[in-house]
Structure formats: C-alpha cells, structure tokens
Amino acid sequence: MMRKLWIVFRKEVVDNLRDRRTLLTVLVFGPLFGPLLYLGLMNVIINKQLADMDQPLKLPVQGARYAPNLVDYLKQHNTDIQPAPANPEQAVKDGSADVVLVIPKDYATAFIAGKPAVVQLVMDQSKDSAQKNINRTRDLLQGYSQEIAALRLLARGVDPSAGAPLAIETVDISTPQSRAVLILGFVPYFFLFAAIIGAFYLAIDVTAGERERGSLEPLLTTSVARSTLICGKLAAVTLFSAVSLGLDVVALAWSQGLIPATKLNIVVDFGWHTALAAFLLTVPFCLLIAALLTVVASFTRSYKEAQTWLSFIFILPMIPVFSLIMFPAEPSLWMMWVPALSQDVLVTTVIKGAALNYAFVAVSVITTLTLGLLLAWLAAWLYSREKVLG
Amino acid sequence: MITVHNISKHFGTVQALQSVDFTAADGRITGLLGPNGAGKSTTLRIISTVLKPDSGSVLVDHSDVLTDSLGARMQLGVLPHASGLYPRLTAIENIRYYGELNGLEGADLSSRIDELVTLLEMQEFAKRPAKGFSQGQRIKVALARVLVHRPRNVVLDEPTNGLDVMATRALRAIIRRIRDAGHCVLFSSHVMQEIAALCDDIIIIAHGRIMARGTPDEIRQQTGENDLEEAFVKVVGEAGVTP
Structure with missing residues (x-):
C-alpha cells in the first residue's frame, strides 16, 4: 500500500512539474507575490520617511x-x-x-x-x-x-x-514603526496565500482534471485501493503547497537584506531563524488546505467549475488575518483552535521576536492537522462513491 | 473467465440492468452487443468494480468483485469507454504508471513495455508526450495500459470507436492474439459488423436484459434469420420497447 501510494504521489509530482502554469504559480507567483509587495511597501515607506527628513x-x-x-x-x-x-x-x-x-x-x-x-x-x-x-x-x-x-x-x-x-x-518613533507593524500584519497572510496557491492547480488537476480527461475511470480499474489513490494525490498536493510556502518564506527572509534597514530603525526582524520557525508553524496548514481544496474540487464537474469554487477559498484565511489587523488582540488559547488564525497569531509572535507559548503551538498544530486528516478522510470517502465518475 | 450472475442495477428511477446473467469463457472473444443505452457500459463497469450491482454477483476468475475487488481488478485489464491518457506524460510513462499500479516493477516491467511497444507498433511515438496523439495512437497506448500486467481477463468497452479502417483491423488482430494466448476477452459494441467479424460468442442486450446469446450460428438458428443484422433487429425488436 505504501509502495502504491508512493507511485501515485511520484506520478502526480512528475506530471504536474511538466505543467508550465502550475510550475509558474508554485515556484514564482505564489512565493514572490508576498515578498515583492512587502519590499515595495517597505521601500515606499522608507523613502518617504527619508525624503521627509532631508527635504x-x-x-x-x-x-x-x-x-x-x-x-x-x-x-x-x-x-x-x-x-x-x-x-x-x-x-x-x-x-x-x-x-x-x-x-x-x-x-x-x-x-x-x-x-x-x-x-x-x-x-x-x-x-x-x-x-x-x-x-x-x-x-x-x-x-x-x-x-x-x-x-x-x-x-x-x-x-x-x-x-x-x-x-x-x-523622540518620535511612532510613524515608521506603526506603519511597519501594519505591513507586518500581512506577512502571515503572504505565507497562507503561498500555501493555498501552491496547492491550487494541483488540487484541481488531480481531481476534476483527471475526471475531465477521462483518465479517472481507467485509473479506478487498476488494482489500487481508492483510498490509496486519493492519499497519494493528496500527498502531492501537500508537497506543492509546502514548496510554495517554503520558497515564500525564503524569499521574504532574503528580501530583508534588500531593505535599507540601517537607514531607519524600524525593522521587522525576519532572519533565517525566524524564517524556519514561521515555516514550521505554517506547514501543517498545507495539509489542511490541500485536503480542503481537493474535497471542494471533487464536487465539481469540470476544471473551470473547480477554479471558480476554489477561488473563494483564498478569502477564507483573509478573514482572521484582517480581523486581527483591525482588532488587534493578544494571542489567546481560543485562537489556536482556528486554523489560519492560529498560524497568523503564532507567526506574528515570532516575527515580533516575542516568546512562543509552546502549549499554543501544540494546540495549533494538532487542531490543524486533525482537521486536515478529517478532510482527507472525507476526500477518500467521496472517492469511494460511485458518483465520483460524475 | 468472467461469470456474471443475475446482476441488476438502477440509477434513480431507471432500471439499467435486470437479471443479467452470462459467462465469458477463457480463450474466447465474447461480444456484448446492444443499441445505445442498452446497459453494455453499466455491465462492464460493474465487472470492472467501478459500479456496484444492486443485486447479483460477478466472479473474475475466482475473485468476487464485491468482496475482493482488488483481487478481481488484479485479474482484469479494462479499457473503459472514456480512456483518457495523461497528456504531459509520454506513451511509455502512461503505460509504466499502470504497470506499477498493478504491481509490476524493474526489468520485468521494462521488458513488458518493450514487448507492448513492438506488439502495438508504437515505436514511432512511444517517447512523445501524449498531448498531440491521434485517436488511433491514443487507443494503442490505452490498450497497452490495459495489457501491461498480463491480465487473464480483458474488458474492452467499444474499443473501435473513432478508429479508421486500418486501425480497426489492427486492433482486431491484437484482440485475436490475446484470445489465442488463452485469455478471456469481453468486448462491447453497438455495431453488428464489428461483433460478427470478431466474436466467438455473442450476447445481445437491450433495455437492460439479455435478449439472446450463443455463437453467431446459434443466434441465426434461434432467430431463423440468416443475416446476423436481421437477427439482431428481430431480437431487439422483440423487447417491444424500441422507439
């Protein structure tokens, strides 16, 4: 079973690595969108600040x-x-x-x-x-x-x-700092965004895409359990999501070097340690989002329909992130029960350089993974039905 | 050998199959003939374990499709009606994937793929991505995919659809070779000539029921028609529901 799972996983990875659109999204657009926006905003703020002082x-x-x-x-x-x-x-x-x-x-x-x-x-x-x-x-x-x-x-x-x-x-420290904090508030969303977009096309391709191509029915007649098929597919989607997230984190850490931090004393500390912590805190979300996208895409009839529905999922993690920007609150336990929100809160804590509450981390990781596994189980159940052929 | 025992299946209010019962023997080509919507694909899908019957049972060799679907699929090579390839994978990669899924690996798999490439004359496009393949090339790859694990039983759902004359003839030759190797071939079509040219046994199905069965000669005898097509029309017409 593990061997079959690996075969399905490897095929989906190789197959999708050959898709230029998927590759562009996973390797370029997803990981660079956040850092570029971040660099752009930071530069505008810093330049404005410097200009105001000197002029x-x-x-x-x-x-x-x-x-x-x-x-x-x-x-x-x-x-x-x-x-x-x-x-x-x-x-x-x-x-x-x-x-x-x-x-x-x-x-x-x-x-x-x-x-x-x-x-x-x-x-x-x-x-x-x-x-x-x-x-x-x-x-x-x-x-x-x-x-x-x-x-x-x-x-x-x-x-x-x-x-x-x-x-x-x-001693005026307010303006630059507060603006930096505002941008900082978006950083965890960039990560969630990268995780979603990394999984996006793959989740469609392995479900609705497979059905639309007519390759699903022959696949179901091979001597592989359907649950194994879906697990292999899910693993591939999760991997792409995690790769996109990893690249995003690296790009952000690297882009820190491009900001003339010495000119101004605002600085969001995002070194390699922070980057690693942010990645590890967010990576359970990859499984959850991969399973969620796969489940939703399994309900759709075609690639196009899947794209439409899945686009809505981009909005979901925005809700907690924006509420947190608008109503700042101290991290508390209930937040850890909400995926996306918990990652947001924890990553923000790390970026601010504050100490992590490891009980919070545990709750966040376990909740997110459990929900992810539940959705994976749901996906497997959807594939066990006759209706899966559409 | 495929033994279909009294299977029934409904979709919503439509009774798709009613007490369908037949055997497809080893070393013979069994043709499932019927007009569009007769229940051919549903029957084949139940055999290939994609659908489950409401009642009745199916044995593939000695594996029950309901209780041991993995074992049954191991003995089966299935070419469904829609047999899409992966456009970004080459012909060989498409075949290799199915070989691996069905438990083959290493040198055994590689030599089997070479064998099929030669058998189905795919040398020319074997290493090209499937994206731009003609219908004939696609069917060949799909067929290689079906045969890669040397299944004892081969189920083909309208395999000649969309093929030109030459490709059809080539396919028939291949199907005969599979039979001559002692395999059980079950194959569906709505084209009388197709069945007449190829099959050892014929099962005529309409409105979800079996209307007649036997060798071509037996069917001619049963209906008292010399021409198989006339026999087919007579049998299907007897159901009394043909519009």
Missing part, C-alpha cells in the same frame, strides 16, 4: 518683508520660503499648500515694543498628510520665539534658563 520645508510666507529676521531664521533652518498665494485660506483648502505663514503689517511694531507679535498659521488641522509640515513650521516658530525670549532675558540680565522651566525633547 527643505516648503513654506509660503505672506508679508515676509515685515519680518526679515524671522525669515532669515527659517531659511537657516532648512526652509524654502515661497511667495504666498493670493488667498492663503483658499490655497490650503484646495490642497496647493499644507500651511501658509501670514505675517501682518504691524508685526514689526509689536516686536519692537516687546509685545507678543502676532503671526498666523493658515492650515487645515483635519488633513492628516499636512500634519508633518504643520508641526515642522510650528516647531520652527516656537524655536525662534524661544531664541528671541532668551536674548531679551539676557538683555535684562536674567538667566534665560529661568524662562524655560521645561526642556522638552521629542
């Missing part, structure tokens, strides 16, 4: 001539002073400027008199993308204000530090 702040200023010193100060602090639009409020409203600095005519009078000189910042507080420039402008004005204050205190013989009871230092 001069573009600031339209109205009435620049009333406050030459202030304008000089801004220029010295990496600001590109631009002529103000005729109507600042309109410009902010239609998005042509993030923030406009308006210096009124009586600025100089107030300044010289030592009274607070009013300057206006025209901005839209509700516009997220403008926040960075608004804050930078505000910080600069604040800085200038403090510098003048210090000078004035000095002129009156007072220690300037008396006027600054607090020294606030901001």
Whole structure:
C-alpha cells in the first residue's frame, strides 16, 4: 500500500512539474507575490520617511518683508520660503499648500515694543498628510520665539534658563514603526496565500482534471485501493503547497537584506531563524488546505467549475488575518483552535521576536492537522462513491 | 473467465440492468452487443468494480468483485469507454504508471513495455508526450495500459470507436492474439459488423436484459434469420420497447 501510494504521489509530482502554469504559480507567483509587495511597501515607506527628513520645508510666507529676521531664521533652518498665494485660506483648502505663514503689517511694531507679535498659521488641522509640515513650521516658530525670549532675558540680565522651566525633547518613533507593524500584519497572510496557491492547480488537476480527461475511470480499474489513490494525490498536493510556502518564506527572509534597514530603525526582524520557525508553524496548514481544496474540487464537474469554487477559498484565511489587523488582540488559547488564525497569531509572535507559548503551538498544530486528516478522510470517502465518475 | 450472475442495477428511477446473467469463457472473444443505452457500459463497469450491482454477483476468475475487488481488478485489464491518457506524460510513462499500479516493477516491467511497444507498433511515438496523439495512437497506448500486467481477463468497452479502417483491423488482430494466448476477452459494441467479424460468442442486450446469446450460428438458428443484422433487429425488436 505504501509502495502504491508512493507511485501515485511520484506520478502526480512528475506530471504536474511538466505543467508550465502550475510550475509558474508554485515556484514564482505564489512565493514572490508576498515578498515583492512587502519590499515595495517597505521601500515606499522608507523613502518617504527619508525624503521627509532631508527635504527643505516648503513654506509660503505672506508679508515676509515685515519680518526679515524671522525669515532669515527659517531659511537657516532648512526652509524654502515661497511667495504666498493670493488667498492663503483658499490655497490650503484646495490642497496647493499644507500651511501658509501670514505675517501682518504691524508685526514689526509689536516686536519692537516687546509685545507678543502676532503671526498666523493658515492650515487645515483635519488633513492628516499636512500634519508633518504643520508641526515642522510650528516647531520652527516656537524655536525662534524661544531664541528671541532668551536674548531679551539676557538683555535684562536674567538667566534665560529661568524662562524655560521645561526642556522638552521629542523622540518620535511612532510613524515608521506603526506603519511597519501594519505591513507586518500581512506577512502571515503572504505565507497562507503561498500555501493555498501552491496547492491550487494541483488540487484541481488531480481531481476534476483527471475526471475531465477521462483518465479517472481507467485509473479506478487498476488494482489500487481508492483510498490509496486519493492519499497519494493528496500527498502531492501537500508537497506543492509546502514548496510554495517554503520558497515564500525564503524569499521574504532574503528580501530583508534588500531593505535599507540601517537607514531607519524600524525593522521587522525576519532572519533565517525566524524564517524556519514561521515555516514550521505554517506547514501543517498545507495539509489542511490541500485536503480542503481537493474535497471542494471533487464536487465539481469540470476544471473551470473547480477554479471558480476554489477561488473563494483564498478569502477564507483573509478573514482572521484582517480581523486581527483591525482588532488587534493578544494571542489567546481560543485562537489556536482556528486554523489560519492560529498560524497568523503564532507567526506574528515570532516575527515580533516575542516568546512562543509552546502549549499554543501544540494546540495549533494538532487542531490543524486533525482537521486536515478529517478532510482527507472525507476526500477518500467521496472517492469511494460511485458518483465520483460524475 | 468472467461469470456474471443475475446482476441488476438502477440509477434513480431507471432500471439499467435486470437479471443479467452470462459467462465469458477463457480463450474466447465474447461480444456484448446492444443499441445505445442498452446497459453494455453499466455491465462492464460493474465487472470492472467501478459500479456496484444492486443485486447479483460477478466472479473474475475466482475473485468476487464485491468482496475482493482488488483481487478481481488484479485479474482484469479494462479499457473503459472514456480512456483518457495523461497528456504531459509520454506513451511509455502512461503505460509504466499502470504497470506499477498493478504491481509490476524493474526489468520485468521494462521488458513488458518493450514487448507492448513492438506488439502495438508504437515505436514511432512511444517517447512523445501524449498531448498531440491521434485517436488511433491514443487507443494503442490505452490498450497497452490495459495489457501491461498480463491480465487473464480483458474488458474492452467499444474499443473501435473513432478508429479508421486500418486501425480497426489492427486492433482486431491484437484482440485475436490475446484470445489465442488463452485469455478471456469481453468486448462491447453497438455495431453488428464489428461483433460478427470478431466474436466467438455473442450476447445481445437491450433495455437492460439479455435478449439472446450463443455463437453467431446459434443466434441465426434461434432467430431463423440468416443475416446476423436481421437477427439482431428481430431480437431487439422483440423487447417491444424500441422507439
């Protein structure tokens, strides 16, 4: 029986290795989709981050001539002073400027008199993308204000530090990190995706495809038990799924090297150890998805019909993954009972560098494998019926 | 030897077979003749263990298809009506797969495949993927697949379908050789001439029942018709349900 199983397995592997579409999906599209998307997003974020830091702040200023010193100060602090639009409020409203600095005519009078000189910042507080420039402008004005204050205190013989009871230092780590975490949330889905797509065409080919070609009936007349046939087929589907997953994990680990991590201190740690752990945690899912796809494809009449139905299965693991992104929760035991969710949670834990709860791992592996075996048994039962010939 | 004992089978409300009972002997070609939808394929599918009868039993040599389906299949080579090949595998790989599934391996399998390639004159395309094969080439590979494990009993469901004259003649020659080697050949067709040209025993089936059986001569005698085709029409017509 083991020998027959091996024969069926080997034939399905060899046969499907010759199918260019299957090969492309398993070896190229499945494994590279995630890492490429990941690399792309990471690069966009990093470049944007770096660009924002280095680039001069573009600031339209109205009435620049009333406050030459202030304008000089801004220029010295990496600001590109631009002529103000005729109507600042309109410009902010239609998005042509993030923030406009308006210096009124009586600025100089107030300044010289030592009274607070009013300057206006025209901005839209509700516009997220403008926040960075608004804050930078505000910080600069604040800085200038403090510098003048210090000078004035000095002129009156007072220690300037008396006027600054607090020294606030901001260490901003939020934005890049939080974005990285968002992308990180997708990484386990990339793995699940690779596992599904690796199994996809094979599951159809060995079931609906075999029936459509008319090669199923002669196959059933050989002296091999039907359960052996289906197990061999399932093993081949699982292997392709696992290969796709393995390549995906390797590609992701490798692509880490392509991200200019040193330029920024966000880093998702995805080294080879993490990669191995992620693979081992996700690989039980391969059996489950192979069996699920095979069972669903066994119900369909043709290759085309199978493709349609099986496409829906891509959505299934998205449900837990996206819910977890939207409603972040700490790993808990009940999650381990849900395949896809449990892999998602565990892989996320590993990527974050947190310690794994081995009881959780055991529950996840056992639940997923048990469900996979149940579905495999269901597939074997489906093949034992007369209706299997369609 | 294939012994069919009183099998019945229904699909939904349709009674496909009713008390079908016959024997296909070793060293003889037994033809199952009947119009389309008569129950030929259903009978052959029950023999090849793909379907199960509602009642009755089938023995292939000494193996009961119900209680020892694996043993029965071991003694059987079956060419079903739909006999698809694996298009990405070569002719030889297609044959080898079935040989291995039926328990052959190593040098024995390789020499058997060589034998069949020569017997069925497949040298020209033996190492090509099956994708672009003509109908004749496909049938040859499918037939080699049936014969690879030297089954004692060969079941062929309308094997000449879609073959041209030359290919049909070649196939007949092969079937005779299998018989002459002492095997039991059971073969179905809806074409009278096909059966007349080849069979030692004829079983005429219509509407799921056996209408007549015997050697061609016996059937002519039974019906009082000299022409086998007339005999066939008479027998099938007697069922009284022919539209």
